[in-house]
């Protein structure tokens with residue numbers, strides 16, 4: 001039927017069991033499918049479906065924000081944007097996003113590959129477990145999607161059509177515009193911080209006029225710097241991992257924005273995982289080793305991003321920006337290299353500011369992260385959250401003064417030491 005109806009574990013088999021693409025994947029007899037609702041995110045229903053032939057994930061949008069409830073209505077069309085983003089990401093970095101088996105616009109649902117035995121990267125990090133090649137995978141993903149979705153690579157008609165398509169993702173962008181770029185910097189109704197011990201530093205941040213100016217500068221970049229199709233919500237809850245691989249999920253917040261947006265949000269989440277570690281690994285030596293690994297991942301993610309971006313700059317620059325003819329660039333022409341350095345430098349600065357802003361909103365805003373919230377003892381939690389707030393401010397205000405990722409890592413080490 002075309003009328004939207006939320007699925008339940010009881011109705012799912014009967015409602016999707018007639019779709020060939022699914023019976024082929026899961027099993028011919030839908031009455032034999034087992035269905036579990038496992039959604040623990042802020043917005044959607046998520047079901048794991050298992051049958052005699054295989055498995056699938058069914059993700060369905062709800063007409064409201066799950067985290068808050070029916071009092072906050074939210075359009076269903078986020079499934080449309082997630083579907084379109086997934087297809088583009090699959091083309092731009094093959095194998096890095098789940099395969100789509102079926103999409104139903106009216107029911108706002110996507111049936112896709114069940115990544116198993118993967119778990120959410122945030123959980124993996126809280127458990128102190130490494131992921132082989134994580135920095136490489138994420139650096140490549142961010143570079144390939146940033147570059148290949150931009151005017152550096154796409155044909156201008158196609159790129160402008162995509163800008164128009166994703167510009168309708170108004171409601172999810174509105175969430176980011178408010179929850180990320182504005183609410184943390186004033187006494188907004190939905191804000192919450194979990195410890196009164198933070199009242200002092202929160203008041204300090206909210207009186208910091210320079211910080212507000214920069215946050216609004218980057219909100220302007222978010223709304224107007226339509227460089228590439230961003231994932232839009234690339235935190236460590238949007239990455240699924242085993243010990244040996246990482247896949248990227250959940251691009252429903254996709255929008256056209258700054259090339260530094262995704263990698264910036266990711267760096268902010270890595271940094272918070274790093275600072276939260278005393279709440280998760282008790283043994284000092286074990287914790288120090290794991291924190292070293294997290295910093296290596298930070299370094300590698302950025303270094304691989306820059307290297308892959310450079311590689312694509314030389315091999316796939318087919319769009320309207322920095323055309324090779326302008327530099328007579330058959331190889332590494334010096335002017336082309338200088339232009340590349342300028343572009344990457346700007347992406348780095350944008351990314352650091354976004355990282356810092358993300359760190360603020362995850363402590364002060366509505367949507368928190370498990371790394372901090374699961375530390376029950378407020379005396380232990382609050383100082384770690386304060387470190388994140390202060391490092392966030394250093395990144396936002398000092399964004400143009402970092403000579404490279406090593407200096408960011410050094411700042412993270414200083415913040416951790418307190």
Ligand code: SR1
Nearest residue numbers: 042065067175179233367
């Ligand atoms: C009301 S939605 C809150 C947050 O959850 C999503 O994952 C995004 O990060 C959003 O900002």
Ligand code: MG
Nearest residue numbers: 041233238250
């Ligand atoms: Mg999500």
